[in-house]
Amino acid sequence: xxxxxxPNSMESNEEEPVHLPCNHSTIxxxxxxxxxxxxxxxxxxxxxxxxxxxxxxxxxxxxxxEDRKSSTLILHRATLRDAAVYYCILRDVRDDKIIxxxxxxxxxxx
Amino acid sequence: EPEVTQTPSHxxxxxxxxxxxxxxxxxxxxxxxxxxxxxxxxxxxxxxFYNNEISEKSEIFDDQFSVERPDGSNFTLKIRxxxxxxxxxxFCASSEGENIQYFGAGTRLSVL
Numbered sequence: 001x002x003x004x005x006x007p008n009s010m011e012s013n014e015e016e017p018v019h020l021p022c023n024h025s026t027i028x029x030x031x032x033x034x035x036x037x038x039x040x041x042x043x044x045x046x047x048x049x050x051x052x053x054x055x056x057x058x059x060x061x062x063x064x065x066e067d068r069k070s071s072t073l074i075l076h077r078a079t080l081r082d083a084a085v086y087y088c089i090l091r092d093v094r095d096d097k098i099i100x101x102x103x104x105x106x107x108x109x110x
Numbered sequence: 111e112p113e114v115t116q117t118p119s120h121x122x123x124x125x126x127x128x129x130x131x132x133x134x135x136x137x138x139x140x141x142x143x144x145x146x147x148x149x150x151x152x153x154x155x156x157x158x159f160y161n162n163e164i165s166e167k168s169e170i171f172d173d174q175f176s177v178e179r180p181d182g183s184n185f186t187l188k189i190r191x192x193x194x195x196x197x198x199x200x201f202c203a204s205s206e207g208e209n210i211q212y213f214g215a216g217t218r219l220s221v222l
Contacts, residue, residue: 043114043201043213044145044153087153096166097143098211100153 003027004088009105012078020073020104022088027068031090035062035073036098039084044100047073047086083108112136114214116202122220123192131187131217133202142185143203143211144177146170153201159185192221 005023012018024033034049048055048062050071055062061074075082087103115134123129135142144156157167159177176188185204189196199218203211 038153041215043203043216044211045213046210049210096141096158096160097155097168098145098153099155100145102152 003031003090003099004101006086006088006101006104008102009107011107011109013109014080015077018075018078018082018106020075020086020088020106021070022072023070024088024090025069027090028092030093032093033062033064033068033071034089034091034098035060036087036089036100037084038087038103039081044087044098049091078106078108080108080110082106112212114202114204114212116200116214116217118217119215120218120220122222125194125221126191129189129192129219131189131200131202131219133185133187133204133214134183135185135202135204136206136212137183139204139206139212141165141205141207141211142177142179143205144187145201145203145213146198147201147216148195148198156187189219192219194221197221 032049032051035047036044037047038044048060050062063072085103085105087100117132142159145153147153155168157171158165174190178186199216201213201216203213205211
């Protein structure tokens with residue numbers, strides 16, 4: 001039932017930008033793109049979400065392709081604390097629950 | 111910053127016993143959720159709760175599970191007769207609207 005496809009894992013160096021890709025070719029017009037992350041031994045944590053336009057907040061930026069079939073979460077300057085599993089999730093505007101996939105495990109190298 | 115609080119952090123129980131997992135959602139939030147994560151697996155939705163009733167539940171949330179908001183601050187998940195396969199991390203979440211959900215740190219349930 002996976003609606004998004006993400007790489008299983010990625011590595012990045014500390015203090016460098018990280019681009020986490022997500023494919024969602026079957027996205028519908030009412031689906032928002034959400035990103036959550038889960039730090040080790042923690043609950044999931046909201047990162048960012050968007051519909052069509054690129055979005056920025058204090059944690060990250062979300063770049064959404066023009067056809068909305070893919071998106072990229074951008075961490076501008078990774079720190080060791082950003083090592084986590086990052087989940088790209090489609091949520092219909094009417095949908096209450098979050099359906100998590102396997103996500104991308106991001107490793108940050110010092 | 112307001113946060114969702116879950117207690118206990120670790121609960122150990124014998125198979126067949128009842129357990130109650132407790133959550134204090136963020137105070138002005140109206141929507142409440144339970145999820146679980148079996149070790150090494152995905153986070154799975156269990157149930158959502160709004161206006162003092164269940165708004166949606168997954169097929170995992172069978173008759174052995176129940177939720178309650180016994181007062182203005184707590185939100186509980188009860189498992190009536192625990193099974194070995196109920197061993198997991200249980201996460202409570204709350205949201206102000208049907209958008210961003212804020213998760214607690216979880217309760218690790220170990221069924222022996």
